[in-house]
Amino acid sequence: MKRTRNRKRKKSKFKGMMFFVIFIAVSAILGYKFFNSSNHTLTTFLGGNKTVSPTNSVDANKNTASDVQAKIDESKKEQNKTEEKKGKDTAEIDKVKEENEKKEAAKKEQVENNKNKEEKKKNEAVKNENSEGDKIAYLTFDDGPSYKITPQILDILKEKNIKATFFVIGSMAGENPGLLKREKNEGHVIANHTYSHDYKKIYSSTSNFINDLKKGENVVTSIIGEYNSKLIRFPGGSFGRTAYKNAVTNAGYHYVDWNALNGDAEAPYVRKEKLIARLKETAAGQKTLYILMHDAPGKQSTVEALPEIIEYLKAQGYEFRTLQ
Ligand SMILES: [Zn+2]
Secondary structure, eight states, X not given: OHHHHHHHXXXXXXXHHHHHHHHHHHHHHHHHHHHHOXXXXXXXXXXXXXXXXXXXXXXXXXXXXXXXXXXXXXXXXHHHHHHHHHHHXXXXXXXXXXXXXXXXXXXXXXXXXXXXXXXXXXXXXXXXXXXXXXXXXXXXXXXXXXXTHHHHHHHHHXXXXXXXXXXXXXXXXXXXXXXXXXXXXXXXXXXXXXXXXXXXXXXXOHHXXXXXXXXXXXXXXXXXXXXXXXXXXXXXXXXXXXXXXXXXXXXXXXXXXXXXXXXXTSSSOOOHHHHHHHHHHHHTTOSEEXXXXXXXXXXXXXXXXXXXXXXXXXXXXXEEEOOO
């Protein structure tokens, strides 16, 4: 019994030894394998022969190279992008510059335009001032032509190189056709002052007045041809003659009164000095003067006063014009 028990103990001891030896051997093999593996990762170790083959290594290198290349490419791309961006930025800057330049040019142009406008305005203002400042005198002589007075007046006007307007009476023109012609030839304006100048007759009715105008027009036309027959002056003026004014206007005439005079009709004879004084007095403060005078018989002082009146008006800055 004892022997059996010892044998069993020996067998068990032997089994234990064997187990231990196998364990050590297996551990040694596994340990070797582990430390010789080129890839010390747990995955490779567990996967056995899954070592990196040379081909794979080249591929890996290739991969690495292509990665690098890709990176380079990417970098280049990035660079290109940057370049492009730079270019774009430069273009953008150029554009902005150009726009700014354009704006600047537009501004300059605007300033220039404004300057020109200002200049124009100034000029216009000066022009307006000039036109506003224009002083015009219309010398008008009524009731001629007369044999003695009219030639003297024409002489003075010729000497002074001034044109005047003659409101002629048809009957007088018929008596002095030569003087009428001279007036016309010397560039003066001849206008209509009725044929008869007979207040009782012409102001008895508007139709009488129109007929008298037409008679005067016919006489004058027969002597000098066409003239300013539609330009008329009422004997004694248009003042208070509303019906006559309407009648002549409807018949196609236009009338001109006066706003200054020498007073030569205010008495049968008025001294030269008084005529000049009257002219100055009535003309005062007016830019446009319609001056009433007469070249009727007996108006010698009108002739005498005329040169001085002309000089006075010139000195006052008046220009002489004729009515139309
Ligand atoms: Zn008259």
